[in-house]
Structure formats: C-alpha cells, structure tokens
Amino acid sequence: MSQKWIFFIILLFTLMRFKAQEINNKGRIGVNYGFGREFNNKDYTFTNRFYKVQLYYKLKETGSFQYEVLIQPEVNFGKHQLLNLYFVKPEVFNFEQKRIEYMRLKNVNEYVLNIGFLVRKPISKIFSCYALGSIGPMLADAETERMSKGFAFADVFAVGFTLDYKELQFDVRPSLRHVSNAGLGSSNAGYNSKNIEFGISCQL
16 A cells, blocks of 8 residues: 555544544534646646545534634645746756656645635525635645645635535535645746535534
8 A cells, every 4th residue: 555545544544533522513524535637728737636534613603604614634646747848947957858857747746734714604404505715734746847846835715515414414616726835945836726526524
C-alpha cells in the first residue's frame, strides 16, 4: 500500500475516534470524492481527483440559517502539463531543459488540511443548500513551471446541496479552487480549477 493511502486511512481513523464522543448532536463526520480540471487556457492543463474526510461542527442555528465549521483533511491526485513553452522565460536557469521537463505530463500529488466556514439554508425537513469558504496549508510533491514543490495554500469557494435520509446526509458540491504558495517559493502562478464533489456523512 502506498504512503498516500496510508496517510489517508490514518486520518480517517483518527477522526472516526470522535464518533465515540457525543458533541451535543452538533457534529457530523463523512467522506467526499471529487474531480475537476483547470479553466480553459492556452498555457497548461491540470486535472485532479481528490478524497476528503469531512468533520462538521454546528456553531449556531437561527430561524433561517445554520452556521458550521468544517475541517477537511484531503489527498489530491493531479496531472499537469505545460502547453505554452514560452511561459518558461529565458532568464530562468536552465530554461531549455525546464521547458522539456514541464511539457511532459506529470503527476502532482497534494496533501491538504483545509478549515472552512459554512452557512446553510434549510429548504425543507430533508433538503438544504449552503455556501462554503475554506483555506488551509498543503504540501505538493512535484515542481511545475507554475508552482514550486513543497509548502503552499489551497483556497476553495463552494456551494452545495444536501439530502437527509435517516442518520445520513448526501451532499453534492460544485466548487472553485485556487492553489498557490503566497510567494514562499520561486514559482507562484498556481492553479485555478473548477470541481465537483459528492459526499456522505453521518451524525456523531
């Protein structure tokens, strides 16, 4: 079994320990699977698929809205390829070799811990919709012309729709994602992608 799967399974079982604790019926735990790709452009391709553990905690509920925090450990498996070789400028050290390297299709794996804030609007007893914003640190295991290997940040804005069935909640979540390293690395153009994810969670 690869290290990335071991990492994901350990995170899942660590969070599942919360199952043994009642948090005044305010907590949920679940998993999401998603996929996406870059916005259309001439410089690069980027496709991704990802798995998340979802840990929700309800902060407050009013007559019309619910407010929740969300912790999301994530493993993201991306594929990247440079299309525009002139994106790598001649002033870059060893730029000709870099162009050859970056124009090959390569895997870019990311390990992320996002923390989000969610505002939910119940539509009926079983349906709801929500808006979610999250940000968190991540580690990328490959260098590209757009981003250095190592530490970076992932920002996500999403809307979602949920259906409750007994103790389960089913979730569909379109999202926009931006990844960059805030200037901490030599390359910081980052990636912008549109994604959709599907999830299931249960009450703690």
